[in-house]
Amino acid sequence: MxxxxxxxxxxxxxxxxxxxxxxxxxxxxxxxxxxxxxxxxxxxxxxxxxxxxxxxxxxxxxxxxxxxxxxxxxxxxxxxxxxxxxxxxxxxxxxxxxxxxxxxxxxxxxxxxxxxxxxxxxxxxxxxxxxxxxxxxxxxxxxPVRPEIPNAELGMVSDDVFHMDALPKSILIVGGGYIASEFAGIFNGLGVEVTQFYRGAQILRGFDDEARGLIAEEMQMNGIDLSLGTNIEMMEPVEGGILVKATTGEEKVFEKVLFATGRxxxxxxxxxxxxxxxxxxxxxxxxxxxxxxxxxxxxxxxxxxxxxxxxxxxxxxxxxxxxxxxKGNPVSPDHDLIPTAVFTQPEFGTVGLSEEAARDLEPIEVYTTSFRPMQTSFADRPNRVLMKLIVSQASRKVLGCHIVAPAAGEMIQLAGIAVKMGATKEDFDRTVAVHPTMSEEIVTMRNPTRKS
Structure with a gap:
């Protein structure tokens, strides 16, 4: 044919x-x-x-x-x-x-x-x-899809954000994934009053618990009103925006509502x-x-x-x-150990297994440090960063690397190479630190914080 x-x-x-x-x-x-x-x-x-x-x-x-x-x-x-x-x-x-x-x-x-x-x-x-x-x-x-609730069409989805005629004074963001959390940081930084509802116990489900906990704390410290265990019960148009009643019973009018609840x-x-x-x-x-x-x-x-x-x-x-x-060369795409970044504020870079996923597979050591980096410490700001390695007790391979810090995405790209190559904790230890940087902590953590 x-x-x-x-x-x-x-x-x-x-x-x-x-x-x-x-x-x-x-x-x-x-x-x-x-x-x-x-x-x-x-x-x-x-x-x-x-x-x-x-x-x-x-x-x-x-x-x-x-x-x-x-x-x-x-x-x-x-x-x-x-x-x-x-x-x-x-x-x-x-x-x-x-x-x-x-x-x-x-x-x-x-x-x-x-x-x-x-x-x-x-x-x-x-x-x-x-x-x-x-x-x-x-x-x-x-x-992007809207949830199946009455008047859901009153809310935006992520595609609509880039076509807004004007920046709202207030916005409710519904969802706890990376899209919702990234837009929460964006709007907050642009001067919008931001509230975020997430029905779960913590944002960024599926990522490392310690990392997402710090991100949530920092987001709140930056001025985002993060309400966990919360969802929309009712919404209707009113003068000045959209009246939202939460499952907690609280009612508030928002100029805009953004649904980031799935694709x-x-x-x-x-x-x-x-x-x-x-x-x-x-x-x-x-x-x-x-x-x-x-x-x-x-x-x-x-x-x-x-x-x-x-x-x-x-x-x-x-x-x-x-x-x-x-080309006659059968190739199966490799989906293992993919580094990725979440552009929340603070930024999150991650590759490999979370602590929770790793300890379900085998005995591990966890190396972690959280501190105020030099730049923000000098400015007397309280913001903290996190560096974390998950290590197999048996093979000594680094199973996961998690970074919460400015430019974490840039750092995790390079750390991802080492993790993908099967680097051990001792390989990290043998690498000389670049001083003074935040990322030097990745190669200077000598003693495990905990074992499990």
Whole structure:
């Protein structure tokens, strides 16, 4: 059978674009890609990139306050949302242009349309055009969802934040994951009165307990009203905003409500099940170790598979797909020991097992230190940082590294290399400290804090 293309990619995010580019540019495949919205996907257009730029913007208020302790005379400061938003949109336009040029430069044919799967080798575009391909790759990512409560449409989701006409005076953020906690820090730093509801006992579920406990304490110290064990019971529009009644019985009016309570895979109305592709309970595409679905010609990568929902992982999965399908070199994407950063304030970098997960597997030693770093201590600010290593008693390997500190994401990238290589605690000990830095504590902790 003759096909229009060797590969048709559905989704123009980081994973889909990388797979398309490499398949066309390196493997010589005839490739097409369809994107219904903006090229760059969630990360570039409405996720990692604009969020990180907002983190940068929000941190200047604290920097200005600290500067006076170092002898700087700082005048009155104010934040202008319109100025920032205009520059942000300009940057996102530039990045989208880069993605389009990369695809064109690799010889990928692009369609600005929504694509649905008709059968194992056919996609149908929203323009009505039908296209055949030997292989189909679904890389449609995920989308934020609102909880199923009355008047939930009154609240925003994360996608809406970047399109606000003005910065609110007050906001309620519902959720305890990294998106909710990151936006709590962002809005707080920009001068918004922030309240955060989370129904669980502590934010950042699944991460190391000691680390998330410190983050929660620091967030509260920075001025965020964090209410744990709390959810929305009722919300309704009123003059001046949204009246929210909490499960604790408290009632308050907020100018805005932001739901950061979860994301679902983008598989709705794509014809996948009708074509024979198996979906999971939440709509995620079920794939094997090589990202292949239950239909042999259809593959899926990234958040739509709900494996490890991180942009660099989607890119790695896309590369592994090309190696497997177009280069004759079967590669299974490696999801083990992935370093990651949570851009809360304070920032959190982590790789490997939490203390709780590690001690359920084997006897461990825990090395931990928390202290006021030089920069903030000099400014007489109470903020603390945390450095933590989880070590196997048997093999001496470092099973986990957790850092809560400014620039923790930058630190964990390098620590992640050592942990991925299987470094032992003694390897860390043999490394000479870089002084004076916060990160030197990672290689100077000699005695375990506890064993379990």
């Amino acid at each position: 003759t096909f229009d293309y060797d590969l048709f990619v559905i989704g123009g995010g980081s994973g889909g674009v990388r797979a398309a580019r490499v398949a066309a540019g390196e493997a010589g495949a005839k490739v097409a890609l369809a994107e219904m919205d903006r090229y760059g996907g969630t990360c570039v257009i409405r996720g990692c990139v604009p969020k990180k730029l907002m983190v940068f913007a929000s941190e200047y208020s604290a920097i200005a306050e600290e500067a006076s302790s170092y002898g700087w005379s700082v005048g009155e400061m104010s934040f202008d949302w319109d100025t920032f938003k205009t520059r942000l949109n300009k940057e996102l336009d530039r990045l989208e242009g880069v993605y389009r040029k990369l695809l064109a430069g690799s010889g990928v044919t692009t369609f600005d349309a929504r694509a649905k799967v008709k059968d194992a080798h056919t996609v149908v575009l929203s323009t009505g055009e039908e296209i055949t391909a030997k292989h189909i790759l679904v890389a449609t990512g995920g989308r 679902d895979p983008n598989t709705w109305d794509m014809g996948l099940e009708e074509a024979g592709v198996t979906l999971g309970r939440r709509g995620e595409i079920v794939v094997d170790a090589y990202s292949q679905t239950t239909v042999p010609s259809i593959y899926a990568i990234g958040d739509v598979t709900d494996r490890v929902n991180l942009t660099p992982v989607a890119i790695r999965e896309g590369m592994a797909f090309v190696e497997t399908v177009f």
